[in-house]
Amino acid sequence: MASTRSAHRDGAAGGPSGPAAGPDAGGGAAGTSAEELEFTLALEREEHAGTRAELARVSGHLDRVLAALRAAGLEHHAWGVQDPAPGGPPDEVRTVSEAVRAAERHLRAWLTISRSAARDLHGVDTAPEAAAWAATAHRGLRALAAYARARREEDFAGGFWAWCAQGGSAAVCWPASEKKLAMRESETVMGCAKYRRTRVFDVDPRVEPSGRMVMQAHLKISEGGGDLAPRIYFHDDTGGATGRVHVGFVGPHHLVPNTRA
Numbered sequence: 001m002a003s004t005r006s007a008h009r010d011g012a013a014g015g016p017s018g019p020a021a022g023p024d025a026g027g028g029a030a031g032t033s034a035e036e037l038e039f040t041l042a043l044e045r046e047e048h049a050g051t052r053a054e055l056a057r058v059s060g061h062l063d064r065v066l067a068a069l070r071a072a073g074l075e076h077h078a079w080g081v082q083d084p085a086p087g088g089p090p091d092e093v094r095t096v097s098e099a100v101r102a103a104e105r106h107l108r109a110w111l112t113i114s115r116s117a118a119r120d121l122h123g124v125d126t127a128p129e130a131a132a133w134a135a136t137a138h139r140g141l142r143a144l145a146a147y148a149r150a151r152r153e154e155d156f157a158g159g160f161w162a163w164c165a166q167g168g169s170a171a172v173c174w175p176a177s178e179k180k181l182a183m184r185e186s187e188t189v190m191g192c193a194k195y196r197r198t199r200v201f202d203v204d205p206r207v208e209p210s211g212r213m214v215m216q217a218h219l220k221i222s223e224g225g226g227d228l229a230p231r232i233y234f235h236d237d238t239g240g241a242t243g244r245v246h247v248g249f250v251g252p253h254h255l256v257p258n259t260r261a
Contacts, residue, residue, distance in 0.1 A: 089142075092135065095125035096221075096230055099138040100250055107141060110148035112246045114202040119251035123228050133221050133230050137250070140219040140232055143174040144245045151238035159183070160217070160236055160245075179223055184216045189258050198256050201233060201248025206241045215248045218256075227254035 089106035093099045100118045103111055124133060146169040150156040156163060161183050165176035174181060189195045196214065205211045213235065221230035233249035233256065249256065 093138045095121070095130055095134045096137045096250065097121045097125050099134050099141060102138065103141040103145070103247075107145040109145075110152070110244055111141065111145040112204060112242070112244050113141075113250070114204075114246070114248055116202045117247050117250050119249065119255055121251060124230050124252055127225070127228050129222065129225055129228075133225070136221045137219075137230060137232065139172060140174055140221065141247070142172045143168060144219075144232075144234060144247070146172050148238050148243070148245045152243055174219065180220050182216070182218055182220065186258075190216070192259075195256075195258055199233065199249075203235060203246050203248055204237075204242055204244075207235065207237050207246060213248075218249075225253075227252060229253045231256055 090102055093102055097118060100113060100121075104113050124130065127133070143164070144160070147156075147160050147163045150163060150169065158166075160174075161176055161181065164174045164181065167173055184190075185195075185199065189199075199214050199216065200212055201215050202211060203213045203215075207213065215233040215235050217234055217236065219232040219234070221232065223229070230251065231249065231253055232247060235246045235248065237244055237246055
């Protein structure tokens with residue numbers, strides 16, 4: 001197992017000074033051996049464990065909110081907002097494309113998604129993992145928007161990794177884990193002109209006058225899924241001219257290749 005793990009750790013870097021990590025790594029061609037399948041299964045189990053932990057955190061917070069409202073004689077307000085308001089942001093989406101459209105419509109105060117960001121999503125939206133990827137992408141985009149809101153309205157002074165590490169917002173968070181988040185690419189990837197070019201995306205000219213820039217930070221929507229596993233690349237301009245997070249790419253991993261993909 002050690003050889004497989006090491007092969008998976010030469011691609012995308014984790015936190016601001018973290019090591020390279022995950023299946024974005026460099027190395028030899030991906031195999032289909034029992035060892036490789038075992039590693040993929042372990043990743044999926046870890047991802048499910050993280051989802052269960054997030055659900056437990058949010059459920060616990062909801063219980064405490066309900067208890068506080070009950071003590072104040074205001075419990076009826078909680079049930080009045082049990083379902084999404086007509087025209088409001090959805091609780092669930094069915095595809096990654098739908099997650100992007102929901103973010104464009106409902107998160108635009110804090111999140112800007114370039115018109116060219118969503119790319120080649122048909123295969124992603126029709127894959128067996130489509131529903132799971134959609135839910136995770138929806139969560140990730142909401143987390144980016146919540147972070148931008150925290151920077152603007154709550155005087156949060158850290159970056160996205162730090163915001164995730166401290167638990168995010170009450171409603172949504174993203175794991176501060178090298179398996180789910182990379183704030184920069186590895187030197188191997190950025191030192192290769194072919195790979196670097198695939199990470200140049202459209203952006204608001206107020207961020208970069210040319211309207212194009214290299215984006216390294218990205219959410220890893222799935223560790224498994226091979227070349228179709230979605231990635232969301234973004235640029236944090238919450239401390240800049242726009243005060244927003246800008247998403248430059250939402251699409252399959254094979255469009256942002258590295259030494260493995």
